[in-house]
Amino acid sequence: MTPQQAGQLACCAAVFEPGDPARTGRVAFWDPDGGTPPPAPGGEPGEVDLVVPDGEGFAVRTVPVLRLTPAGALPALL
Known part of the structure; x- marks a missing residue:
């Protein structure tokens, strides 16, 4: 993920979605203003x-999200 992509995602809200098994959990980024989160490598x-x-x-509300693995989301979260 480039610094620019991480910066765009850092402007979004994030929620952790646990998985079963635990290693399948994802971080979902969403735009509180109602837009669509920007794309990122490996994002779903x-x-x-x-x-x-x-x-x-x-x-x-049902909102559009971009799901990333915790490792993939780390640059935006930091």
């Missing part, structure tokens, strides 16, 4: 249901 586009702020409460 997809969707996930998240609880997000909605006015004075919360709502479940």
Whole structure:
């Protein structure tokens, strides 16, 4: 992953999705502003249901994500 790609992903929110077995867990990056996360090498586009702020409460929304292995996500997380 280039520094530019890591910088773009660093502007996204991230959530860890555990896997079974544990080594299959992924980090899903999503754009809180509603856009699509930028592409990254080894990334898998997809969707996930998240609880997000909605006015004075919360709502479940399906948002587009980019899934990376923890090792692949590390540059953006740092």
